[in-house]
Each structure stands twice: as structure tokens, then as C-alpha cells.
Amino acid sequence: MDRPTYPEGYSARKRRAQAAAFAVCRILSLLIVLILFAILGFIVIKGAGVISWDFLTKAPSDGMTSGGIFPAIVGTLLLMLGSAVVAFPVGIMSGIYMNEYASKGWVVKFIRLMTNNLSGVPSIVFGLFGMALFVKYLGFGDSILAGSLTLGLLSLPLVIRTTEEALKDIPAGIREGSLALGATKLQTIWKVVLPMGMPRIITGLILSLGRVSGETAPILFTCAAYFFPQLPTSILDQCMALPYHLYVISTSGTDIEAQQPIAYGTALVLIVIVLIINLLAGLLRKHFEKGLS
Amino acid sequence: MEKIEAKEVNFHYGDFHALKNISMEIPRNKVVAFIGPSGCGKSTFLRLFNRMNDLVPGARLSGKILIDGKDIYAPDVQVDELRKDVGMVFQRPNPFPKSIFENVAYGLRVNGIKDKEFIAGKVEEALKGAALWNEVKEKLNASAYALSGGQQQRLCIARAMAVSPSVLLMDEPASALDPISTAKIEELICEMRDKVTIVIVTHNMQQASRVSDKTAFFYMGEMIEYDDTKLIFTNPRKEATQNYITGRFG
């Protein structure tokens, strides 16, 4: 057989196809950037006028048609703190177990499967579960305690996974080096492995806090109060929370005119928290990567 | 006119001067081997002939490379047209995750050939040319990954030859294979030499001496010596070449 006769002009045609395809990809990517900026910009522009010292430091008043969102901010911070207390120690220990102790085999496979499944469980199911177990069965009632436990369980898979991945990237030689010097396994983990993995673990922890700060469904029935103007005094109190506040004010408000600005302001504060957290995690990661290279 | 001519080629990766002022001519339908220790630039030089280094960020080329007298880095040259004519076989067998048939047909299809009969004929011819036809003719639709490493590499040769290139670049094509598979590949090279100009990079000097007509020795980004293979291996003019082929370093 002879050399194939390639169709005339096909080369130009396929280059045109490539240009068109890449243009589509470029446009759709640009569109997503625009969508993000539209969402952020919209909320920033509409919400910026609402933000004031009083808005951030006063409780809602006049049937939530005026006043601030201070209790909701405090509530969200408390829930972040509470979930951290629940999820961080257990999650980090679990990650250490997975990477350092568990014998590779079906145990690790099983736990990983369960952890992945837990991370796929919808947040509303966590809400139901938290209500059944913490609120009703254990009798904590609607409380910061029940809310923190629920949110803590929700963020557990993320904490475990980041810990595991941070530790996995630490070369085996470093562990062997420490063990060869006569350190026990625990000492090696505590003094060598954990400090090396810490920056990445912390990045993961911060991101998990970000997720917790915006969750609504899990606290609907475990903790969140529609209106609770004073600050909580015990972990068995209910509390307000930013995402829940935004939800009630924008859907079941009594006076839309007066409440819409409050909703924009609340959304802005929520977005700012998320932005700060993402920025922090990003900076930390960059800092850490620079330290590595 | 020689098939390939390189004129004062300099190549940089960022600050690294990878190829230093290389000029050489490669005659039509001959086999030319590039030898030298790793990192000497022989693979980099080879990959200039089908502009594979275009993908490397921060790469800079000066000098000229002509194939059939035409500057392949001229602005009017389309890379895909060039590569259709300058095939390549890589260090490790890299068949696509497709059937054996589709692997060989790939080059024809992406260059616009739709005639099914022609493709089927060409696939058979290419597989026969790669001495693989008898082993795979019953299972052309099986995944290419079902083949052994040596078979996969011959499949890659068939794939490259199916588009009928006039030059075939081979980048250490047998370095990942066992001795028997290596022998088969070398046999193929000898059979293909009258159809195509072959440039082969190898770190195996016996291989170079067995298959090539001419050999170039590279060291530290420079082409130290380029001559008939017989002369290089029996009577090298440069001491560095002598040292390398006698195994004093490398």
C-alpha cells in the first residue's frame, strides 16, 4: 500500500476545531468567574451600606426589623469553637491511627469507606440524627452542646482526611531515622511526625471551620434559635447563628422592606467570614509550600 | 540534499544550556544512533526534530533544523503536519487505553482519513511491518494493555509507521524491554531502514553498533564526534569517545 493521501485542508480544519473548543472552554471558565464575582459583588454592594458598628454589636429589635446581629455572630463563633473541640482531637487521632498504626488491609479500607460515606451524608441527615440522639435521647435539648456535637461529627471526615494526607506525605525515612535513634513509636509521632504534618493539618482544620460556619441544616433542630437576643450563658442554652438568621429573615420575615437590608448585611458578614477563612488557609498553604522548596 | 540538517543548534531550558552549537547532517534512509551518558542532551536533540520540546515551558532554540531542506521551525510550519511526517517511538511503551486496532488507526484518524477499508488495510500492513500481525490478528479489538511489554512497544512502532512518516525518531525504544524483545525491535529497525530515515537514541553501545549506519557521541550538551558507526567503534578520533565506548565512564 502507498502512503496515505491525507485530505486537503484537514489540518487547517482540525486547528479551527481546536480554536473553537478552547474558546468555549475559556468562555465557560470566564463565566464561572463572573458568576462568583456577581454573587460576591451583589452581596457586598447591597450589604456594605448596612454594616455599622451598631449592626455588628447590637441585638435584633422590633421583631427583628431593626437592630443588629451580634448574638448571631457570637452564636456562630461559639458553634465553630464547639465543633472544633469535638472534631479536632478525635479527627486528628483518627487520622494518626489510619496512617501510623492501622495495618494496611481491610481495616483501613473499611474505615476509609466509612469516613468517605460519612462525608457524603447530607447535612440535613446530620440534623435529624443530632436531634434524635443529642436533643431527645441524651436530653441535651436544643442547645449549643447539641449543635456543636452535630457540627463536630459533620466536620469529622474532613479533619480525618486532611490529617491522613498530611502525614502520608512525610517520607518514611524520617520515621525510621527517629526509630533508629531509639525513640518509641509514640515519641516519633509526637516529636517528629506531627510537627512536620502540622501546617497542613492546620490548613485542613481551618477549612473545616469554614464549612461549619456556614452550615444551617444541622443546627435547625439541634440548636438554632429564631430570636434569642441575650448572649447564651451555658452550653445548654440555645443560640442564634448567622446562617440560620439569614434563612429565617429572608424567607419567613414579617416585614420584607425592613428586613431585606438586614438579610444583606447578614449574608455579607457570613461571606466575609468564609473569605477570611479561605484566605487564611491559602496563605498558610503558600507559606508552607515555600518552606518546603 | 540530506534528509535532516541541523545548523548551529543551541537549546536552553531557562538558564541551562542543554545543547551547544550542534551541526550535523543525517542522510536519507539510513539509521543514525545518538549515544552518550544520561543528561548529555541526546534525547533533547532528538525531540527537536518533531518539535516535541515546544511543550516545555521556558525553552529557547537558536540555529536551524531542516528536514528535506525546509526549516521546521519556520513560522508557516504547522506542528501537526510536521509530526505526521516525523514519527516517534518513546522510551516506554505507551499505547492508548484503546483496542489494538484503534491504537494503530489513531494516527490516520486524527489526520482526517475516514475510509474504513483503507484504514483496515493500513493497520494490517503496519502490524505486519512491526512483526506483530501474527500475534494479534485474532484479537484486534482486545485492549492494547493485554499485550506484553515487548508487544506493546512493537504496537507503538506500528502505530508510528501507520501514518507513513519519512523519519522515525526512537528515544531509547528498548530500554524498558527484556533481551528477546530488544532483539526483535533491533531486527525491525534493520527491516525498516529502506523505507524511512531512523534516528535512535540509545545508551546501549552494542545496540548502536548493531543497528546504525552512523553514530553521534554526545557529551555535556556537545556533539563530540559524528561518523560512520564502524569508525566510531573501532577507531574513534576523540579521547572522550574512546573513554565512553570502552566503558571508562558513563
Next chain:
Amino acid sequence: MKRVIEKTVRWILTGSGFVTSVVILLIIGFLFTEGAGLFGEPVIEEGYVLAVNGENPVKEMSAEEIKAVFDEDITNWKELGGPDLAIETFRLEDADEYFTEEELGPQYGNAGAAIAALVASRPGMVAFVPELMIPEESGLNFIEDRNISPGEVLGGREWFPTATPSPLFGILPLLAGTLWVSLFAILFALPFGISIAVYMSEVASGKVRGFLKPVIELLNGIPSVVYGFFGLVVIVPMLQQVFGLPVGESGLAGSIVLAIMALPTIVTVAEDAMRNCPRTLREASLALGATKWQTIYKVVIPSSMSGIASGVVLGIGRAVGETMAVLMVTGNAAVIPSSILEPLRTIPATIAAELGEAPAGGAHYQSLFLLGVILFFITFAINLCVEYISSRNRAKNN
């Protein structure tokens, strides 16, 4: 001493390793016990009976039939296998229409007897009254009550948990709403997701990619209420105008919001998969004269198909389970949707919207836990799917 500490720590760590497994088991346990309770609840509201005339041969009615009778969609007993006789319904609230205050007696003391007499005198009447009110030996027949069956829940076409005399717990409209919204969300997100993943992994320069990556991450980090709020104040009015809808809250609004929310998952996983496509395969394709784009759609995408598929399935999982944003923009009408432009309601939104009002321990409350169980198993199945796809992929790569 050192050894003891080592051992103790080891045990503690092992214990925490199994926490997630325990949580999964607890979730299944608690949701199941509450949810399964629904099948122990009577069809007719607890403590009440449906009394009919002693001559009436109809003994059984399904929950849907009862609702149809009291909504006056069924008006003749022959439709229920009885005689050709018009149905009259009687609820306690109707007492004033039939009786004077004297007849009912002080504190409604005679109401039971009066109602019994009324039903006994009207062959076509069915009365929904508290069981205790009806005097013994009244000569009336009672529609036989039984427990709610899994069939009428899983196959029921109507969700009306606050209906009297018998609430309806048919989950089909909710299931349909959930799948409908998620399906459209993925249809919207898919072209975007794949294109962006291709752009980021194959086309964009390092700088552009370095800009897009945090954009996608941020998109992932925005809380779902904020998406819901944005949808409510921007997308919903927009859709209402564009399509001339009576209400903008619709399945479409939900799908659009969900598409944006599912996008980061799809992009991240798909991009990862494409970047993992070996360089040697790309080079082989380019060396044969293929363009970059031919290489992408003929080699890179097919060889990272399982990764892309996991991304899409994970995106579906995210869409199916999403609660707040959907709750805020879909209008929450519990009907089987006939068009994406109509309001509809998903399983998570139903739980979120109704759990607050459902009395704890009641049938409604239990039905919401049952929804939770169903949702849990849908997402569980989705996760196993992803797990299966990626494990097969790992096996292939080895």
C-alpha cells in the same frame, strides 16, 4: 511505664479510628428506629374512627380513598365497592350545621349520641369522630383501621402529612422532585464542569490556573444559605420575568443554584483525573500529528473517564442532599412535577421545612425520619458507586 503509655495511646487512637464507623451505625440506628415507627401508626388519625351507617357494607378504605372522600373527590359509595349511594361526610366542626346547642348538650355532652343517631339515620354518611365519643351499642359500622403500609408510603403519589382524617405519606412527589432538580442541576453543571476542568488542566497557563483554582475553592466555600439567598433575590425574580411565570420559585431556580454548588466538586475531581493522565500518552498522540484538542478528547478524556465519572456522581450526591438553598428557591409544592418551571419539593427541603412543626413521636415526625433514612441510603449508594469507580480505576492503573 513507657510501655503502658504506648499501649494506652495505641488503644485510644484505635478507638478514635473507628469513630466514623460508629457514627454511621448510630445514624442508621436512630433514623431507622424513628422512621420505622411510621409503619406502626394507624392510617386514620390516632384516637379517631370513621363511623358509617350500620347498613353500609364498605369495610375498608385506603388512606388515599379516605382523603378523596373528605375532599369530595369521591362522592358515591359505589366507587368504593358499596351501594349506589351519595356520600355525605361529617366532621366534628360540622356539628353546628346539623344540631342546635341544646341537642349537643352542655360541654357537648350529648354530641356523641346525637352524631351516632345522625349517622344511623343517614345511610350515605361517614363521620370522622373521636372514638370515645361514640356510645357503645350504637349500631354503627366502623371503617377498619390498620397500620400504614410500606407500599403506600414508597408508592404513594401524594404527600399530605397534615391531612385529616388520614394523613398521606406518599413519597413519590418528593423523590421525583429531588431527582428532577438534581438531574437538571447536573445537566447544567456538566458542560461547565468538564470545560473548566479541561481549561484548567490542559489549556490555561500556570498563572490563569493559579487564579481559577481559588475561585473554584471559594465557590465551594460559600454557605448554602447564601446561595439560597442569592437565588431568592436574584435568580427567582429573573426567572419569573424571563419565562413569565406566576411564581419564580421553581425547580429550575433550584437546579441553577444547585448547578453552581455542584460545580466545584465536578471541576476539582475531573481536573485531578485529567492531570493524572500520563504525559507519555499525550506525547504519543501529539507525535502522531494530533492537535492538542484531538489529544484531549480522544485520549485524555477517555483515559480519565472514571475520574470524571466520580466527580459527576459526587456532584449528584451533593445536589441530592443539599437542603437550604433548595428549600429557599424551589417553592416547596409537594406535587409530582410535570415541568421544571413549576414549584416542587425535595426530600431534604421537606425534612427541614416540616420537622419543626411535626409533634415529636407522631406519624408525621416519624415519616420525616423515614425520609431521612431514604436520603441516607440514596447518598450511601452514590458514595459506594464513587468508591467502586475509583477502586476500579486504581486497579487499572496498577
